[in-house]
Amino acid sequence: MRPPRLRPADVVAFLGPSLSPAAARAVAPCRVLPPARAGDVLAVLPERPLAIALVDGLFDTTPSVWHRELLAALDAGVAVFGGASMGALRAAELARFGVVGVGRIAAWYRDGVLVDDGEVALLHGGAETGFRAFTLPLVQVRAAADAARRERAASAREAAALVAAAAAIPYRERTWPAVLGAARLAPAARTRLGAFLPRVPDLKAADARATVEAAAAFARARRAGAPPPPRPEVPPPPSHLRRARLARAASALPGGGAVPSGAVVAALARRPDAGRLAADGLRRALVAAFARSLGLRASDDEAAAAERTWLSRAGVPPRRRAAFLAALGLDEGAARRLAEDLALDARALALAERLVPDGPAWQEGLALAARLSGAWLEEALRVAAPPGGSPFDFASPRTRRRDPRGGRRKAGASRSQSPSSSQSRSRSPSRPRPRSPR
Structure with missing residues (x-):
């Protein structure tokens, strides 16, 4: 039986310097997005992917992808796989909630071999460069030094010297020439390792491929009827996450377009009934x-x-x-x-009557809303008015009400007053006629 066919929207992969979009799509159909920032995972959840492959993420100059938005993905039924770089960090930090770590780097963090998040840091270009890496992550130095020792291209002392030198160099300046220049090595060893180390396969790229593959395998299983990931046992989302959802989540429209929720909220705020x-x-x-x-x-x-x-x-x-x-x-x-x-x-x-001490009854709520909305007066006049009577309008000073004798009279006039005269029919002959106001 052939496995279910994936749609590119089933798997969302956040990639940058670790793996190119073409390399990721060669592993499985997927939607490739740039390295994740805070809010980027929230933005894609309304589109209902089946799995997320979190590989690369921004930090330092921009807020990193939040832990709570990854938990929000799990809560929404979207599986999260992390590896290679930022994904490996978040997978280790959130493993007990269900984020799955993939690859060697994620295992190092999970097992405590690595504890510093700077191990995966590097300097890279922007989208216009394809997020090309300019410097070297410390995890690659560790992997290359270990490979050199296994293949007898370096002694244990030389391998340790390489890692120590690399760890002392800031991530923005760490390159193979800088590491070899700073390591305490004999000239012959420096030449030998300078030829060997750059040829060691890229550990981050290998872990990134494995992360995309794991996410795609899960998505295929979902297509075949497998259940979504278990919901994490966490409190309701805090206010900053709720507001971030409003700002970043997209409204996926039926025609295929998408509108940022923040733009919709801004438009709503301009409505007269906002x-x-x-x-x-x-x-x-x-x-x-x-x-x-x-x-x-x-x-x-x-x-x-x-x-x-x-x-x-x-x-x-x-x-x-x-x-x-x-x-x-x-x-x-x-x-x-x-x-x-x-x-x-x-x-x-x-439960209003019991929810608070001496709570309001249902009828009280009905009366309050009716008084505020105008429904109370409407019903009161309807109950009191004779058949065919006209409602009283407090908003209009020129309102007329029907006289019971069939005529019309001014609002507020005495029942004994004629509509054609200001003189009372029951006026006593000795009582002076009231003057009209000037």
Whole structure:
């Protein structure tokens, strides 16, 4: 039986100096993105890849990919494989949560052979250069020195001298000529190793290929019916991650385009009803957060029921669910959190009388909303008005109300006053006629 065919969107690979896009696609169909920065993983989750191969990532001059966004990927059902460089670091740090380390460098970090994140650091060019490496990572020096010792191109002392010299050179300046020049080696050894070391296969490139291959194998298994990765046992996403999602996650539109969520939020803020929308959303979010603070939790069944109700009211059939959520910039984890909030909101409202001391009854909530919205006055006038009567409009000073005798009278006029005269019909003959105001 032939293995399921992958789509390029099934695997997202963050690559730079460790492996070229062409080399990665030769391993498996994949979508190749530049080295990951903070928020880049969040940006791709609404598009629902099956696996992420995290290899290269930026640091120093820009915030690095966050641990919590990798956990968000797992929470969304997206497997995360890390190796070679930044991916190896994050895999070792998050192994207990389900991020899978791949390759020799990841194993070194996992086993404690390496502890310094500077071991994988190097200086490289930008996208215009293909992220070409300009300097040498310390892990490559270790691998090359070990290969030289195994093949008797270097003694144990010479291999150790190479690693010690390389470790003392800043990553921005570390090259083979700099390492050989700084190592305490005899001239003959320096010449011999200068010819041998650059030919040692690139360890990062090998681990990067293995990382892409592992991610592709998992994606094929998902296509064949395998379950998603286990959800990590972590608290709800903190505020900085929620806001980063709003800024970075993309809304994947049905036509194939994508719009950054940050651009959508900016457009929403310019709407005339932005304040009302924000107030409604904040109330729901606050009620759900308050319910959580009291220890209430929404079960999976309650969250699923809340989502079905929401989608049904929105007119979204089950077959269009994933596309609709993606267009809203929601990955599976974010969608589940939203559904949990809806379920907690409903439960808190149902428990309002007991949720706080001397809590409000359902009728009180109905009355408050009706008074604020105008529904109270509408219903009060409807209850009080005779059949066919006209509603009273407080907003208009020229409002007329129907006289019970069939005529029309000014708003606020006495029932005994004629519409054609300011004189009272019941005025006493001895009582002076009221003067009209001038």
